[in-house]
Amino acid sequence: MEKSALQMARAAYQPKLPKALQGAVKVKEGAATQSVGDQEEIKKLFPNTYGMPIVEFEPATEANNTKMNVGIILSGGQAPGGHNVITGLFDQIKKLNPENRLFGFILGPGGLVDHNYMELTADIIDEYRNTGGFDMIGSGRTKLEKVDQFEKGLEIIRELNIKAIVIIGGDDSNTNACVLAEYYAAKNYGVQVIGCPKTIDGDLKNDQIETSFGFDTACKTYSELIGNIERDCNSARKYWHFIKVMGRSASHIALECALQTQPNICLVSEEIEQKGMSLDDIVTYIANAVCQRAADGNNFGTVIIPEGVIEFIPAIKKLIAQLNDVLAMPEAKELDRHESIDFVKAHLTDENLAVFNSLPTGVARQLALDRDPHGNVQVSLIETEKLLSTMVAQKLEKMKKEGKYSGKFSAQHHFFGYEGRCAAPSNFDADYCYALGTSAAQLIANGKTGYMAIVKNTTAPAEQWIAGGVPITMMMNMEKRAGEMKPVIRKALVELDGAPFKTFAAQRDRWARETAYVYPGPIQYWGPTEVCDQPTRTLALEQGK
């Protein structure tokens, strides 16, 4: 592997650890826990892993020299810092006992089932310290949820004499980690399962998990780009930039980027849903801001849009639900493209038809024609940034005819997703992930299963961070998935009464009118601590800083 100068220099970075994890460790157990909802059902589904205490690590005088082999799995989309969870885990199990071995399962949970693995030795580990990506062992989206998968996995676990599996993933993957932990515990197999909280979207977050890893680096990378675009926007003074960022179900990324860069407009899906806004409401909101800025002579601006916003508009949600039903009708399958659209229009309710007709032709056509392998409308194919700018342009045209607007409107479009998912982790993510991996090793050494590794107090210097573990069942409730009630970890959406949103909401009118852009620049690994070592604004505000 040919390396860049940054990678080579960065390999030498020694992530900072919480004080409690720097030497020998003992466990302090708290009170018994219960799930956030549906306690009875969750308890019944997880008799062996329900109700366990939260644990915290404390410095100890005597080292625990547990002999143990560990398996590690990366699950789902990439997030910066994944490799550091693995290096933290590796360093800690070797420190516990140099004979301990770490096995990586290849390309995600499927690697466990298919017995596709590699031993992660020191020379491999050293190649990946403080790097982005999941390419050390690859990731995958196979769901571990069936008994035959668990049993197949057990074969290789036995063969490699593995004591515990660590699964790095989002809400679904951690739920499955807990199902697996429960299964192995129920069977008395003596195999532990530990989860690690990863998601760029930032929606795996609760009282115990302050932030999920990768969010910090990804948001800073997107904010670098948004800031660069804002500066261009403010220099050329002739375009409105519509910038879509990752975040299908939660708008944490959009909100964090807005707090870092102060754009003219940022949409927040959760607010749109809560207020029951229509597509026209959103378009009007943007068009009015364009109009107001034009009146000040500013025919330019920036708009941040969360990827999933369209599905949060109640009227569009209803339309999509009915489209799925209409397109599933047997008669619909025989029609050519032209007939299909007529068929759809003939079967929509008046309300949905009105929404359908309000969409630009290309988007309506796409909704009526393109379906995914399950026959569903492909909402993710809609280029929301272009949809919105097109509709804003139409609205402004109308306002111009009415004499309400006399500016110029020209739009540019951007979408940032892949640009940040594999960025080299910021100091925060490098430290945080390394501490999570170290915690995972200690949870294993202390015999825990069905726990997620956690690190708290993360706006303080790393030295003062608090490491430990939380029972995964504690974060669960029952939700409907594909028609069935399932135990799941509750997704953390943007809270409209939380400090990050309120801070944004208190300033957005000024940002819309003025040009209050902030240009964060690229992530720095060396240099002043106020540049290199700050947590996200979201995290700081949530912790009252």
Add this chain to the structure above:
Amino acid sequence: MEKSALQMARAAYQPKLPKALQGAVKVKEGAATQSVGDQEEIKKLFPNTYGMPIVEFEPATEANNTKMNVGIILSGGQAPGGHNVITGLFDQIKKLNPENRLFGFILGPGGLVDHNYMELTADIIDEYRNTGGFDMIGSGRTKLEKVDQFEKGLEIIRELNIKAIVIIGGDDSNTNACVLAEYYAAKNYGVQVIGCPKTIDGDLKNDQIETSFGFDTACKTYSELIGNIERDCNSARKYWHFIKVMGRSASHIALECALQTQPNICLVSEEIEQKGMSLDDIVTYIANAVCQRAADGNNFGTVIIPEGVIEFIPAIKKLIAQLNDVLAMPEAKELDRHESIDFVKAHLTDENLAVFNSLPTGVARQLALDRDPHGNVQVSLIETEKLLSTMVAQKLEKMKKEGKYSGKFSAQHHFFGYEGRCAAPSNFDADYCYALGTSAAQLIANGKTGYMAIVKNTTAPAEQWIAGGVPITMMMNMEKRAGEMKPVIRKALVELDGAPFKTFAAQRDRWARETAYVYPGPIQYWGPTEVCDQPTRTLALEQGK
């Protein structure tokens, strides 16, 4: 202006200057020069500014305390470092004589004509040290080429007692700077004009100008993003990423990004033109690489595409030329969209019709229907990255039917332009621009006009850089522009026998087959010198390093 932590810390950076510019300066003059082509014509057009010597600055014992006011103009698209040219110029004229004043003309050359200006005082200057963007005074695209503009400009020059105008711009703007210098010299107005070489595309480059500013920072920013995408690509192992980068007429950016990131494929427009490749040749080339990687089990990859590639394909160039003619026919104006396409098809030569029919429907439709205000085909609207991936998918489908390919192909698309034009300048661009501004001040103080400020030996440490000026006429020849022969600075395209291209060409077959990605990471301002202070690969290779 609210500032980011990086901006605040970065404001304190003191750009490094060449030794000769650190104290008092004297001028060393070389031999008389001549233009790179059409000497007689250029000499006739520029009797007062032709044939002047190249000058180099040397340390002097006695300071030149010239009393002078200076005007500065930013022309054309943004490039990182523009503000540092201005701060370098400001610091140097104040050092020469604290009474000297600097005036910035607002929103480009139009500011001179319209008398729209602001005085740049120390407090304003300090806000913009080492920052990206052109927002200090804004930029514009008004061309200074008419006598009444020159005379109008003179009024405000006299009013502000300005001795010289500095114009920061690309090839066209510097040509116009020289026309202005010649005019003021011919009229004996005693007003000097100095140019500064700026272009992100990197096509303002020759024996005297080693690199134009902004190229370094922009390429590093794009390479950061391309590296992040490559790492994602190599972690998820399921997409081909088609990444378009800036560069309408030259592929320097694409080539530099390829040298930094080692993608599977990089197209170089100049090579495509030289080899007379067809669109099908390019598609086949990419499809074959996809096929070969699929045979190794690698259904993923990255392709870098220069923005202007489509216009370098000889067959497409011919088609566009004929389309422009056909669409200009009076009968064409009366037709509706449907008739228009039939009309176009009926009037194309067989050869052009075949090319037209080979294009995906949407692209063909766009070429036949969408015209710019001059009635020309809008090539820039074509999303080349999507055009190519669509055609590659079709080609692979055909290969699959013929049993030659059995992989999976799924594409993602990106376009990077605005993301890098206003990035905070790298140490290289911060130093280089500051030195250019300092040189410009010294050229003025030494009575020069019609010169471009230059800095050479730029792969050595800044201390050893050589600063001076070159007569703009030296870089000119006569070229046809809009039907007329005009004096212009010759654009520097990628040289196929130059070291950067040859280095790329020698490795690209391996890069196509293997996964040899390099992940450069974000620009660093603090940290090890091998990370923070390297010039571009293009510059290093051109200088044999």
